[in-house]
Amino acid sequence: NAGVTQTPKFQVLKTGQSMTLQCAQDMNHEYMSWYRQDPGMGLRLIHYSVGAGITDQGEVPNGYNVSRSTTEDFPLRLLSAAPSQTSVYFCASSYLQGGYEQYFGPGTRLTVT
Amino acid sequence: DAKTTQPTSMDCAEGRAANLPCNHSTISGNEYVYWYRQIHSQGPQYIIHGLKNNETNEMASLIITEDRKSSTLILPHATLRDTAVYYCIVRVVDNTDKLIFGTGTRLQVFP
Numbered sequence: 001n002a003g004v005t006q007t008p009k010f011q012v013l014k015t016g017q018s019m020t021l022q023c024a025q026d027m028n029h030e031y032m033s034w035y036r037q038d039p040g041m042g043l044r045l046i047h048y049s050v051g052a053g054i055t056d057q058g059e060v061p062n063g064y065n066v067s068r069s070t071t072e073d074f075p076l077r078l079l080s081a082a083p084s085q086t087s088v089y090f091c092a093s094s095y096l097q098g099g100y101e102q103y104f105g106p107g108t109r110l111t112v113t
Numbered sequence: 114d115a116k117t118t119q120p121t122s123m124d125c126a127e128g129r130a131a132n133l134p135c136n137h138s139t140i141s142g143n144e145y146v147y148w149y150r151q152i153h154s155q156g157p158q159y160i161i162h163g164l165k166n167n168e169t170n171e172m173a174s175l176i177i178t179e180d181r182k183s184s185t186l187i188l189p190h191a192t193l194r195d196t197a198v199y200y201c202i203v204r205v206v207d208n209t210d211k212l213i214f215g216t217g218t219r220l221q222v223f224p
Contacts, residue, residue, distance in 0.1 A: 004156075033211070042200065042214035043157065058211065090156050092212075102149075102212060104156030 001026050004105035006091050012111045013081040021076040021108050023091030029103075030096040032074040033058070034066065036087040037107075043090060049074055050096055081112045117201045122219040125195075131188040133218050135201030138182040144205050146177060147212070148186045150197040157200065157214075160186065191222045 007022045025032065033048035035058075045058030049068040063085060065077040074093075078085060088109050094102040118136040125131040137146065147162040161168055161175045163184075168175045174187040188195055200217040 035214075040216075042216045043212075045211060045213065048211060059213070088154065092156070101159035101162075102157075104158070106156055107154065 003027070004091055004093055004103050006089075006105035006108050008108060009106070010109050012113065013078070014113055015081060015083060017081050019078050019081065021078075021089055021091075021110070023074045023076065023105060024072050025074075025091075025093040025103070026072065027093065027103070028071060029093035030071070031102075032068065032091065032093045033102075034064070034074070034076045035090045035092065036060065036085075037090065038087050046076065046089075078110075083112050086110060086112045117203055117215055119199075119201050119215065119218045121216070122221065124221050124223060125188075125191045127193060127222055127224050128190055131191040131195065131220055131222070133186040133188075133199050133201075133220065134183065135186070136183045137201070137203045140181050140203050141205070144203045146175065146181075146184050147202040147204060148173070148175065149200045149202065149212075149214075150195075151200070151217070152194075152197040160199075191220075193222050193224065196220060196222045 004025045030051045034046040035043040037043045044060050046064050047066040049055045052068050055066050088107045090107050091105040092102045094100045145162050145164050148160040149157040151157045161173050163175045177184045198217040198219050200214050
């Protein structure tokens, strides 16, 4: 199993550009989520999904869109990048219910200039 | 989900036990205590979780007080590779599976 994979590893955007961060998992997990981590801070939940076709907002959803068309993939779209979105983005997945552990990807480091 | 309070940083000598405290005085009866760690800038890694009984696995032990208002994560023989930020998280086990991270404890293991 590859686990949770994220692409790209690094990305530089100009203000106003849009892009999609990719996240995929091969563990047949129902639950997937996106977090952002700013320097010296803990992770903050952006969006999450409990299954294909179902998404919901987390703590800091503004400026981001998600969709879940398959169990395996959960892309995060930045609609119009802003310098405040400079951060490291982590994707995670787990089985639902029962309190299973979440598996995190290696992260995408995004800089918006 | 209940809030948690952790010390900002701690030191531990290699080979000694590292005891990381967490206060969660407003925890509800159906909330679990989870511990994750983040080594350098990698994605967080699950360590252990529990409801009210003490738990142990190959990585660590979790001691939860009888009133459940605080807990301690114990790494029995810390190594340099245990240097990381450790997050204590309290959450309800429901169908959303959300984790709310605080700022954690930065554990530095020294030789």
